[in-house]
Structure formats: structure tokens, C-alpha cells
Amino acid sequence: MSFRRRLLLLFALTVLVSVAAVTGIVSAMARRAFDRANDERTAALVSQFRREFTRRGDDVRRRVQAASASAAAGQIAVAAAQSSPDYSSFLDAAQTLAEAQRLDFLEFADDRGTIISSAQWPAKFGYQERLAKTTLPAYAFLRDEETPSGTVLGLFAVHAISAGDHKVYAIGGTRLDRTFLSSLDLPAGMRVMLYPNLAGPIAPERLLTTGDPIANPQALAQLVQKVHITDHDESAVIHWDSGNDETVNAFPLMGANDKTLAILLVGSSRQIYTELRSEIRSAALFASGAGLLLAVLLSSIAAVRVTKPVEELANAAREVAAGNLDAQVTAHTNDELGVLADAFNRMTRDLIEHRERLVQAERVAAWRELARRLAHELKNPLFPLQLTVENLMRSREQSPQDFEDTFRESASTLLSEIANLKSIINRFSEFSKMPQPHLQEVLLRDLVAGVIHVYEAQFEKMKIRNETEFTDSQPVSADPDLLHRAISNLVLNAIDAMPEGGKLVLRTSRNGNTAIIEVGDTGTGLTSEECARLFTPYYTSKSHGTGLGLAIVQSIVSDHGGRISVKSQPGKGTTFIIELPVARQILADGTSA
Amino acid sequence: MLTQETMRRFNLLLLVASSVIWSVPANAATRPHYGGTVRVAMHETPQSLDPLSLAQVGVPNISRLLFDTLVVLDDRGFAQPALATTWQAEPGNQRWRLTLRSGVSFNDGANLEPTAVAASLRAANPDWKVLPVSDMIIVQTGEPHPNLPAELALPRNGIVHGNPQVSGTGPFAVSQYVAGKHLSLVANDQYWGGRPFVDSMEIDFGQTGQDQMTSLDLGRIDLAEVAPENIRRARAEGHTVQSSSPAELMALAFAMPPRNDEEIHLRNALALSIDMPAINNVVLQGGGEATGALLPNWLSGYGFLFARVQNTEFARTERTLGKQSGPLVLAYDSQDLVARTVAERVMLNARDAGITVQLTTNGHGDMALTRVPLPSLNTQTALTGVALALQLPMPSFGNGSANDLYSAEKTLLQSHRVIPLGYLRSGVALQPGIRNFNMSPDGAWQMSNVWLGSDKP
Known part of the structure; x- marks a missing residue:
């Protein structure tokens, strides 16, 4: 991944993490604030409910007292005071009084618990009223009342009427129903539900609400069940089918017997919070998007500013590596990158100077070597020439009678040395005029076998054992004469390296599109310094030779598009490795380089 | 047999004689005389004056006036x-x-x-x-x-x-009729049994019992129906009330015959659980008579033999022998407040015996709280009418002896299709000026001899 991309990614990541962190913090704070406000509103509503409960309870108590103070109630009391009371004429009394006092429930019972008259269930006369036999609370209380249509929840009050030595109890109440809930002043987004915790299994459909009936009351079943079991306040977040969430706080409402008779459910819509959260998320998304865009923009600018000099440096370095030491970078700034650019430019300038110096030194050294070699090569035939001429002169002066013979011998020697001189001059001339290879299909194994055949007699004479290993059977594109000459030079070198015999190994192989020829000996070997200079023209490690042999080999291999290398260890032998391109397209085209 | 002319002469002679006897210091309140209008209020709302329709909607008294x-x-x-x-x-x-x-x-x-x-x-x-x-x-x-x-x-x-305009031979003729609301009658001068004393009758239909009593108290009507549960109170309040013998059967009629012995035990348990005397004394305010028979005792003479006493213990025992797969649904008339209270009491009593009863007013139940007016003063006709009304098998009376009648009623009761609860009286409250009004034991009004006293408001 490029430095620019990394920089861009880093910028984007930084923006995203920052936005996510801010979003999370803001969401958490919003949620805490919402929950706190919700708790406060719920507490206020519950308080309002309790106030309304108390107010209605007082109202019920007053109405029951009023019913107790009626003439009909007095007649009931008088009847109850009789030794054998007849209550048959009071069947409708409770109903009449209940209607007059706007009570949903009203019963009169004597101190034996016998119902004298019942408004909610007139037919219940003569049955037992369980409340008349208990300690009666002085305040209004919650009670589940049995009616012909089922058990209902009501707010009740009891008033005792004296009947001589006996008492008659007026037990009246009003239903705790929707009208009760409707009297509550509900803040926006809140609602109140009442679950009558009557006998039997939990049945959420009994739930009383202030507004429309709840579509899926079963969603509250678990919460109701929990309060039913624990008798403690509980709360839960309800996920309705409509997709809205609601925090529902449930409060048990106890009856006079401390039994949970109803559960007050205060629902607070989480829509505001949901919308707020949605807005926060939208804002976060927008900020993330904008931040990303900004990050891309800024990082691009920054990356361009930061990476452009670095890229220029990298490009320049690549050019230098490719050999272009003239590559220069422009220092745009005075910071570290500017210093780096200056240093680079200085380095390339130093490299150019150093290369020029090196080339100059090498050129001088080559000339010196050439001069030394030429001097050496020319000195060898010149010294016999000088001696021969001096011998002729001395013979002519000292023994003219032998001069003829001496002259013939000397002339022969002179001719020989002159021929030697010519030979030297020819080799130098030949090296300078190395011909271009004429490529054709060549089987390396045949070529190497041909070379071995030439030197077989010499191998035998020098006690050299030769080994061949040909694994390459495919032709290569090469000039067979030049290649034969190169391999012959290497074989001759190997023979020279094994004056006391040894083993010569010739191997051909293939590595992909490269044909490999190896010529190895078990001779004296070369030092690493000798290996480094081995292909320098006119360099030789031998006491004889022009030093052009391996230079010619390298020249031939190079002209074939290949390369030559050497592996050697002093005392163990040397192996030359020629690598040639197969150049099949050239073979197929039948063209030559 | 007396002819119409003879009867008319007799009536005129009676009037003349009465006038002579009471001409000087006479008590006008005891002297019948012609004229005046009797105003009546009724609860029912007959849509037709055909006697068959009138009988079906339970207003035979109107039919007797016209036909x-x-x-x-x-x-x-x-x-x-x-x-x-x-x-x-x-x-x-x-x-x-x-x-x-x-x-x-x-x-x-x-x-x-x-x-x-x-x-x-x-x-x-x-x-x-x-x-x-x-x-x-x-x-x-x-x-x-x-x-x-x-x-x-x-x-x-x-x-x-x-x-479709029907006409009868009754003591009164229709002068105006607004279906279900009002009926104006005029005396039939040519009535073969003698012209009624009153000249006309004005009858308002669809009046509740309370409205009728209020109208009576305000002097707007002369005759008001009194429901059985209100007879005692009306008397206690000083009204002139006449009541019939207990003549309207109240019973629990099952829609289907019992399918097995368990169901019979269940129905027996229900019958034993019901405290009918309490219902009669309190709900009906003594306006009826508890019974276990289909015909009232005063008519059959043997009704006491079917008397049933509430016994919750026995009822529970029977209940254990019975089997109840679901609540017994008891239907009652939502317009009948007394029926509602009786049904609720039945539900309570049944619950004491371990029987679950559920009430309904939609008319469809396992059983129905039914009221059947006594169809006839003839025992066989009455029992046949009751059986017909309760959809019981038609009774067979053999040679028509009292024993045969008893056997027929017993057979009907043993079908376990009906639980008789009691017979209810019917009553009317009259203005003090209404004279010579009589009510048959079965609750039929005798209007033809009614005359208006001078103290009529």
C-alpha cells in the first residue's frame, strides 16, 4: 500500500473514530437525559394518580356516608335491629341509593355478614359479605368485587350504621375504570393503563387504557406477571408491533388486605428518544460522510505535499539504480524532506564524479595494462631479434667463414620471430575485430562433443579425464563457430590449470528459457581477486598467453545475449558457467541478430 | 238461553229500579251508571288487533274487549x-x-x-x-x-x-287504533250481552310499570298493570290493587332433552339448588308462589305433590353424579328486570351446588328462564298449552280423570326438560272511582260491567 493511501486511510479512520466516539457519547448522554426526564414524569404521574385515588376515595366515602344517612338506610337499620329481621322489602334499596349517590357498588350487610341489599348483584341478598366480618378500614380502599358479569375492580369505602345493639354496614364504591384513568392529566407521550389483578391466569386483555385499546396486550404479560409475583415496582421497555418502543413502569396497587389487586402501568413513549437518537445518528452519518470527504480532500492535499517530494526521491532513486546518475530532485521546502532532497542531489553528483574518476582510472589502467602487455609481447620477440642481429654482426667480424651458416640460422630465427610478432599483432587485431554472430539452430551437446573430440589426444597426453553430462536436448539460437571457439578457450584454460592431470567436466542443461553450459576443472583454482579481474582484456594469471582468451569468450557470450560467470576455490578447481537465451522466436523466424 | 233483547230489557229495568230506589238520599258511589271513559295503560305493544296476534303477544284482555x-x-x-x-x-x-x-x-x-x-x-x-x-x-x-x-x-x-280490517262482536268497538301505541274503543250499543256502562276506553300501549304507576298517581289513567313484584308495594303505597291467583308459570326450560344420566343428575342438582321461596319472598316480593308443578295448585289440586325444597347438600350430591363439560348458559329476557334478578339468583344458588351457570340475553342458551301465562282455566287445556309453550311433548290425558291429568303432568316433569320455579300473580291498580272491576283467577279482566263512580278524578 502506498504511503499516500496509508495517509488517506489514517485520516479517514481518525475521522470515523472521532465521529463514532462523539456519537456514542452524545447518544449515551441523550439517553440518560431522556431516562431521567422519563423517571421524573412517571413519578409525577404516579403522584397524580395517587392524589386522584385519594380524592376519589374521599368522594366515595362521602357518598357512602350520604347513602347511610338516607331514610332507606335508616329503615334497613331499624329492620336489622329486630330479633327476626325481614329484609325482603329492601331488595331494591341499595340500587336506588346507589343511583342517587352515583355509586357503582353499594351493599348493605348486617353484623352477621348477611347481605340485605345489593346494588351490583341484587340477587345476592342473604349471602355473606366477607368484608362485614373483618376490621374495616377508615379510608377508601381498592377491592375486587364480584358481579354477575364477573369480578371487577373498584374503589370502596365502608360506613357503619348503628341499629340498636347491632350494626348495618354500607359498603359502596365506584368502578376503577377508564373514566377514572381519563380524569388524569397526562403529559404528551405518556399514557396510563390499569391491569385489574383479578383471580385466574394473567389476561392482558383485561387491561384498561385511556385511549384506544392496545392491539397486542400480550406484550405486557411478562411485566404484569413479574409485578404479580414480586409485588414490587418493575419497569420494562416494550417493543410494540407498530415499531414504537415504550418504557412501561408498573406499580402494584394494594387492597385493604395488602394483596396486589391492580397494577398501574405508566407508559412513556420512547418516540422522542428514538427520533432524537435517529437524528443523532443521521447527524453522525452526515458528519462521517462530510468528514470522510474532508479527510480525503485534506489527506490528498497533505499527501501530495508530503509524498510528492518522497515520490520524486523514489523516482530519482530508481533512475539512479537504473544507471542514470543525472537524476535530480527539486527541494520544495526547507524541512527534512528538503534536506533529504539536497542530500540526494549531492549524492548523485558525488556518484557521477566518482564514476567519472573510476572510468578515467580504469581507462588509464587499461592503457597501462595494454602498454605493459604490448611491451611484454613485443619485448619477447625483440630480444631474440636483437641477439640474432648482434650474433650476425659478431660472426661477421669474428668468424666471417662461418658467417654464411650463421646468417642462414639467424635469418631463419629472425623470420621466425618476425612471424611471431606478426602473430601477436594479428591476435590484437582479431580481438578488435570480433565478428558478429550468425545465429542458427545449434544443439549444445553436439557442439560440446565436437570440442572434446578436438582435444581428446591432448587430454590423454595430459592425463585429464573428461566427463560430460548433457540434459539439454533442445536446440539454441547461436553461432556454432563462435561458440565452439569460446568453449575451446575455456577447455584450453582448464587444460592449462591441470598441468598434472585432473578431471574436466562439461555439462549442458536448461533452466527455463536459458541454456546453460558449464566447464569445470579440478585445477589450481583462482582467488576471488583473480575471479574479479578474470575477464579484463590482457589480464592473465598464466605465465604465458595474451590475456585475451577469456575476454574473447566474454565478448562472444555477450554478443549472444548471454552472460558468463565463474565459481572457483583455490586448490579445488574452477567452473565457468555460460548462460544463453534460447531465443526461440528468433529460431522460429529464421532470422539472425 | 237469554236473548240479546231480553238482556237489554233487563239492564234497563235494573237501571230504572236503581234510580227509583236511590233517587233521594242515595249513595252515588254504589249506583252503577252509564257514561265516562276508562283510561288504561299497558306494557305490551300489539301491532295488530287480530285475536290470534293479540294472544301471541300476551294481551288477551284486549282481545276479550273486542272479540x-x-x-x-x-x-x-x-x-x-x-x-x-x-x-x-x-x-x-x-x-x-x-x-x-x-x-x-x-x-x-x-x-x-x-x-x-x-x-x-x-x-x-x-x-x-x-x-x-x-x-x-x-x-x-x-x-x-x-x-x-x-x-x-x-x-x-x-x-x-x-x-284485513277485523271486526268482532265484543262489548267494545274500535274507534281509533295506532298500532303499538294507542287504541280508542267505544261501547258496543248492540252488544248481545248488554251495553257496557262506560262509553269508551282509551288504551295507551308501551308504558313501563313505573310510568303506569306515575300516570295513575297523577290521575291520567284509571287502570294500570302491576307486575307481581310490585303488588305488595302498590298496596303498601295505598293503591287499590286487584290481583289474580298465581297464574303465570316461571320455569327454566331446557332447549334439549337430557342426553344421558349425568345430564339428568346435573339438572336435578340445579333444581335442588334453587331457593325459590327466597326468590318469591324477596325478588317477587311475595307476588307469586313457589312450585314444582306445571299447573298451579289452586287449579289442579295436586300441585303440592310436586313441591320441591331447596337442599344444597342434596344438590351437591347430585352434582357429583352429574357431569358438566362447560357452563350451563341461561338465557333470559333482557327487558324483564325481574327475570334478570331471578336468573342471577339461580346462578348464585347453582354455584353453591358446584354448578357453573352463565347468563345471556341473546336468546340462545342451554336453558331459558321462561314465563308462561296460564293458557286456560281448564286443566287439560292449560297443561296442553303449557307443554306447547315450553316445547314439551304433548301430554296424553287418557280418559280425562284427575289421575290421568296428574300422570300427564308427572310425565312432562320427568322428561327433565323443565324446572318449574313458581307461579306469579298478575295485578292491576285502579283509581278509586273504578267500580265493579273484576279479575278472573287467570288474570283476565272483566271490563263489561265496570262503571265509573263519582269520585273518579
């Missing part, structure tokens, strides 16, 4: 002449000959002819063959009908003329 039957029953249930003066059954009791009263005319002016009588009876009894012969009609039934005269005395067999 006569061939035969009437006296308080002992014996047939007495009306539009028919004599009757005779041929052997086998399938063919009856009835001689019609002569000189009788319908309120529309038509004479009472055998053909009109035959047509009227055929319309009310499609199974009968009724043939006019001279001054007689012959009624032929598919099966022996020893109680045909009693059946002919039923209000539904009132003789009508004309269609």
Missing part, C-alpha cells in the same frame, strides 16, 4: 255459552256441533253467520275442518278432542269478521 268466543269458561273452568248457545260432541269426540246465538252482529254491521264463524275458526286452526250448517257449525278434528269447548274459549279463537 267474543263461541264458549267462555267460568272461574271453575267449566264451559259456558257465549256466541254458541249449545254444543254437542258426536261419539269419538272428533266431531262437534255448535249452535250459534242468533241476532248477534259484528261491529262492522254484519250479522253473525255460520259461514263467518267457520272462516274465522279455520283461520285460527288450520288443522280443523269447520263447516257451516244452517244455524250451526260443525267442527271436525283429526284426533279426539274431548276438550274442544275449552279450547274454543281461548282468546285466540275469538270470532272475527273482515280482512
